[in-house]
Amino acid sequence: MAIYSDKVKSDLAGIYPAATISAAYAFGEDRLEFLGATPVPGVLQKESLFRSGHDVAVAFFAVAGKVGAAKTKGVTLELTATSHSAANVQTDSAEYCVPSGSVQRPDGSAADPAEVCKTVPLGPLKHSIKYRFAALAGIVDRFGDDWRVAIGPTLATDASTTEWGIEMPFYASLLTLPGSYTGEYKGILRVVPRAQWSRKDGGASEYRFTLALELLSQRSLIPRAADFLQQ
Secondary structure, three states: OHHHHHHHHHHOOOOOOOEEEEEEEEEEEEEEEEEEEOOOOOOEEEEEEEEEEEEEEEEEEEEEEEEOOOOOEEEEEEEEEEEEEEEEOOOOEEEEEEEEEEEEOOOOOOEEEEEEEEEEEEOOOEEEEEEEEEEEEEEEEOOOOOEEEEEEEEEEEOOOEEEEEEEOOEEEEHHHOOOOOOOOOOOEEEEEEEEEEEEEOOOOEEEEEEEEEEEEOOOOOOOOHHHHOOO
């Protein structure tokens, strides 16, 4: 029986399909208040409008080959592309005040006019679109569905900034952690160290290293496009 089981296991392709592709779309809208100049010079007018944004993501994932002594590991290829469109407020702000009754002096001798002031962004919205691409290669446990690790380059760009990076995501299923895990959460733990270098059109550069710890609601180590929205 053991010999037969080993023979069957070695012939299996694993629990992962040869390739998967997924897409996701998200749309959001909220109302923004800002100050804009009226036709009268030097006069500001309070304005309010809806701003909207959307996110699109496409993910491709493929498993090929058998590696390791037991031939249970597979080589993975992961390609993702995302687009993030948003309307952002200006960095400048202004303060405006409106009359609001009067305030009695502490000594009760008289009352002074009172105003309510509010600071809001100055100027119309700035619309931007950011694109991000990633190509990762890695290893996955084809039979146990316990873990997956990958590494590869990333590229992100918008109207004023280009960002290059490298990341190494590691996925682990909480259902197969060593020991007797009895927690309520049954999903995936994702740990993603990233090193990034960005350069603005004006020549300013920035180096950044980040470490992301995320809990995913999915049960499978196969990536979904929805996991990459707003990255």
